[in-house]
Amino acid sequence: MLHSAADQQFEAGSLLSGGDKTDYGAVSNLSLLDTVDSPITLSWQDIRVSAPKINRDILHGVSGIANPGELVALMGASGAGKTTLLNTLVARNLKGLQVDGSVKVNGKVIGREITSVSGYAQQEELFVGTLTVKEYLSIQARLRVVEIPESKKGTATSLEEYRKNRVLKVLANLNLLKCQNTRIGVIGVKKGISGGEARRLTFACELLSNPALLFCDEPTTGLDSFMAESVIQVLSTLSTANRVHGTRLDSQLASVTEGRMPEKRRQANICTQINALLQRATIDTIRNPSLTRAKMIQKSVMGLFVGLLYFQTKLDAIGVTNINGALFYLVCELTYSTLFGILNFLPSDFPLVAREYHDGLYSVLSYYVARCLSYLPLFTIDGLAMLLISYWLVGFQSAWDQVLLACLISFLIEQSSSAFGIMLSCVSPSFPIAMSSAGPLLTLLSLTGGLYANVGALPSFISWIQYLSWFRYGFEAFTINQWRKVDSPNWNSTNTQEVMQNLSFTESMFLWDMIIMAAYIVFFYTIGYIGLLIRIKRAR
Numbered sequence: 164m165l166h167s168a169a170d171q172q173f174e175a176g177s178l179l180s181g182g183d184k185t186d187y188g189a190v191s192n193l194s195l196l197d198t199v200d201s202p203i204t205l206s207w208q209d210i211r212v213s214a215p216k217i218n219r220d221i222l223h224g225v226s227g228i229a230n231p232g233e234l235v236a237l238m239g240a241s242g243a244g245k246t247t248l249l250n251t252l253v254a255r256n257l258k259g260l261q262v263d264g265s266v267k268v269n270g271k272v273i274g275r276e277i278t279s280v281s282g283y284a285q286q287e288e289l290f291v292g293t294l295t296v297k298e299y300l301s302i303q304a305r306l307r308v309v310e311i312p313e314s315k316k317g318t319a320t321s322l323e324e325y326r327k328n329r330v331l332k333v334l335a336n337l338n339l340l341k342c343q344n345t346r347i348g349v350i351g352v353k354k355g356i357s358g359g360e361a362r363r364l365t366f367a368c369e370l371l372s373n374p375a376l377l378f379c380d381e382p383t384t385g386l387d388s389f390m391a392e393s394v395i396q397v398l399s400t401l402s403t404a405n406r407v408h409g410t411r412l413d414s415q416l417a418s419v420t421e422g423r424m425p426e427k428r429r430q431a432n433i434c435t436q437i438n439a440l441l442q443r444a445t446i447d448t449i450r451n452p453s454l455t456r457a458k459m460i461q462k463s464v465m466g467l468f469v470g471l472l473y474f475q476t477k478l479d480a481i482g483v484t485n486i487n488g489a490l491f492y493l494v495c496e497l498t499y500s501t502l503f504g505i506l507n508f509l510p511s512d513f514p515l516v517a518r519e520y521h522d523g524l525y526s527v528l529s530y531y532v533a534r535c536l537s538y539l540p541l542f543t544i545d546g547l548a549m550l551l552i553s554y555w556l557v558g559f560q561s562a563w564d565q566v567l568l569a570c571l572i573s574f575l576i577e578q579s580s581s582a583f584g585i586m587l588s589c590v591s592p593s594f595p596i597a598m599s600s601a602g603p604l605l606t607l608l609s610l611t612g613g614l615y616a617n618v619g620a621l622p623s624f625i626s627w628i629q630y631l632s633w634f635r636y637g638f639e640a641f642t643i644n645q646w647r648k649v650d651s652p653n654w655n656s657t658n659t660q661e662v663m664q665n666l667s668f669t670e671s672m673f674l675w676d677m678i679i680m681a682a683y684i685v686f687f688y689t690i691g692y693i694g695l696l697i698r699i700k701r702a703r
């Protein structure tokens with residue numbers, strides 16, 4: 164159990180002299196690199212936390228106070244409840260726990276709004292590993308620093324310049340200049356900055372906005388004693404020593420009067436958010452070329468394969484069947500690899516996005532728009548490459564308008580699949596569930612797509628599925644585009660009608676096919692967004 168915090172206020176020196184093996188969390192009430200405009204007194208009284216489901220008490224009435232300029236360390240053995248206390252103070256990660264007691268900022272209970280007046284350097288480091296330290300911080304600065312503070316108005320001519328200066332200052336103060344151009348890396352996947360540098364980068368992000376209050380969970384865990392000392396030195400330097408020694412905790416708590424509330428941190432406007440997140444996601448996609456390379460190679464090979472399999476198909480009865488087969492294959496190929504390639508959309512980003520959202524950095528909509536836009540070029544160009552490689556090899560009808568419309572249909576099919584995959588990824592509780600539901604759903608949609616079974620002869624209890632299937636709309640649009648105008652003296656409009664009748668397709672549906680696919684894209688993206696919003700909001 165964690166004892167009363169009265170026993171647990173240490174300055175950094177005495178904390179370190181306790182031995183570098185001790186676990187601790189820290190509440191750093193900062194007069195930072197720059198002075199804080201509105202200082203904060205944080206107090207907590209009689210905090211009790213229990214896990215009702217397992218009938219377990221975790222914290223039994225903990226009280227404490229952090230005055231402006233103080234570095235308060237919470238010390239205790241592993242499992243004592245330090246993280247639980249920090250989480251309670253910042254109203255985060257409390258699912259399944261019952262919390263009693265009060266947490267006050269300048270004498271007032273502000274609940275979850277504490278996030279907007281403080282920073283929280285959590286134990287688990289989450290970054291975008293493909294970015295360099297400076298790139299990552301610069302993007303964080305665009306999200307976290309939305310105006311030049313009153314006291315710094317004369318120091319920079321523009322917000323952009325202030326952000327740049329701030330990034331450099333934080334890099335310098337946290338001793339990160341040496342590694343500013345090093346890629347962050349991913350533990351166990353790609354070596355990047357060291358553990359100590361990663362820890363300091365976590366603080367650096369939080370310090371950009373000059374918060375009056377900084378919570379740090381296990382700031383030195385996993386670091387060697389030299390690095391641990393350097394981190395604590397940094398925290399110590401950032402705080403100024405104006406603690407009250409010798410006064411009893413209860414009298415300090417009683418003396419906290421309701422004061423002026425610090426100004427809440429504002430979010431950057433939505434354009435800045437989308438811009439910064441799009442830049443981050445695009446760099447990540449470009450520097451993480453395995454997906455790009457795999458998709459481009461796969462689609463080019465498949466385009467070549469289709470081209471050679473159906474090479475210069477003749478326009479006789481067998482040829483018509485083959486060309487329809489080739490068109491349906493293109494629909495499948497535009498769907499399957501796209502969908503399975505994008506199903507990992509959410510799982511890889513979720514922890515970081517949930518944390519940054521609850522840190523108040525941006526809206527879920529900004530993230531969603533930026534991430535979807537970042538995928539758009541790749542999930543368009545690869546499909547077009549396959550289509551165009553196979554187009555003249557097969558001998559599809561190649562009047563310029565037919566080629567352009569085929570490209571548009573290919574785009575709509577791939578986007579339908581991509582939006583469907585993003586929707587599945589966002590609404591499924593886990594990646595394996597998304598994966599295992601994608602297979603059967605695609606089977607149903609492809610079986611009713613118009614090639615395997617004639618859409619006019621499907622049993623009525625299953626026929627309705629075709630109207631949910633972009634396979635059907637895409638295939639119909641492709642075939643109408645192919646057969647409505649054929650460059651051959653042996654072909655006439657009767658032949659076109661025959662092909663349409665054989666497939667139970669209607670020529671006049673051409674425009675509707677594309678409109679319906681576009682509507683489904685909007686629908687899938689919207690449901691995906693709602694799913695993501697609900698999941699991220701629940702992940703506090």
Ligand SMILES: Nc1ncnc2c1ncn2[C@@H]1O[C@H](COP(=O)(O)OP(=O)(O)OP(=O)(O)O)[C@@H](O)[C@H]1O
Pocket residue numbers: 186187214217219221239240241242243244245246247248257258259260
């Ligand atoms: N949501 C929860 N449900 C059940 N038990 C929990 C929950 N959260 C924490 N606990 C339990 O509460 C105790 C305190 O956990 P906490 O993570 O706060 O400890 P800690 O002091 O930070 O430990 P460490 O130094 O090892 O990180 C642990 O025994 C943990 O298993």
